[in-house]
Amino acid sequence: MPEHNPNPPYKRIATEEAWLPQEIMDLYRAEIRDKTINEPGFQSLWGFFAGDNDIARSHNARIVDLGEQRLADMDRAGIDIAVLSLSSPGVQLFDPATATSLSIRANDELAEGIAKHPDRYVGLAAFSPLDPEGGAKELERGVTKLGLRGGILNSHTLGTYMDDEKYWDVFEAAEALGVPIYLHPNTPSPQMLEPFLSRGLDAAVYGFSCETGLHALRLIVSGLFDRFPKLQVVLGHTGEALPFWLYRIDFMHTRISNSNRCAGAQPLKRKASDYLRENFYYTSSGVGDPKPIMYVQDVIGADRMMYAMDYPWQYVVEETAYLDAMPVSPEVLKAFYEDNARKVFGIK
Secondary structure (H helix, E strand, O other): OOOOOOOOOOOOEEEEEEEOOHHHHHHHHHHHHHOOOOOHHHHHHHHHHOOOOHHHHHHHHHHOOOOHHHHHHHHHHOOOEEEEEEOOOHHHHOOHHHHHHHHHHHHHHHHHHHHHOOOOEEEOEOOOOOOHHHHHHHHHHHHHOOOOOOEEEOOOEOOEOOOOHHHOHHHHHHHHHOOOEEEOOOOOOOOOOHHHHOOOOOOOOOHHHHHHHHHHHHHHHOOHHHHOOOOOEEEOHHHHOHHHHHHHHHHHHHHHHHOOOOOOOOOOOOOHHHHHHHOEEEEOOOOOOHHHHHHHHHHOOHHHEEOOOOOOOOOOOOHHHHHHOOOOOHHHHHHHHHHHHHHHHOOO
16 A cells, blocks of 8 residues: 655645534434435435444544544544534534524534644534525634634535525625635435435435536526625535536536526626636545546646545545645645645635
């Protein structure tokens, strides 16, 4: 097994690292048992990962930990700093009021964990997307009172996407605060799930990318970034495939919007690809292959691509050894591992 460089000329900052408080894990287990919410994607994914099997036990011991086990795993993988965020679907499985209450407690607990290891962790604030006023207020509290570095949006919330203007308070708050929103995958919503489920394609293997790429495009086409031009959104997994579709997205969206074919797809102030280049940052989470990472650096920009492991969902100890050897300049490698993350998340 290759080994990472123990003394590289950069710090390795991992920017999409999952955490879940035990309280929410217990609520997930109760929902798996009682099935009170129509979220078959959640039942498929967490029905396994909250279950009684070796993979689940190992995963769950890691995902709730903010102490020695997580730090030891980071050390083995050569990761210096982790950007922690509430694991999908986070508080978004629950009704808006419950989600707001849970987000407040989760953010407090995360901030307490970070305070014990301030040189190793920073975090993103959870919020309730379907509670626009409360969600914006909690994002602001998380950033200004708890020292969190942005917000975590685990994509759709009970089948609802955030491209409707009535949910934009949180984006307005993020722009005003100068912090990013990390748009993290969820399992496909109930209305799109069925074709994925029977072949086990609903989660990270493919469903996550389809669902989250769709959400990102809905945000762009809605005019969100014309309203909030300084807003920054982070996409993992080398951009959920969107950087590979820039030409076709531009061509087809221009044709659709100019022909007035769809009332919900009107002309924008810029090309769709311009928003993907100027309002989005990207991480390598779950992608330990240099080639797609380098492609995003090429077509989007080396100043917008960051490292992430996707721990503990995907923990590959040797990943940094492979990526340390990427055939890019030292400046690009340092930007990938360290400089871009420091800029995006305000890490000193």
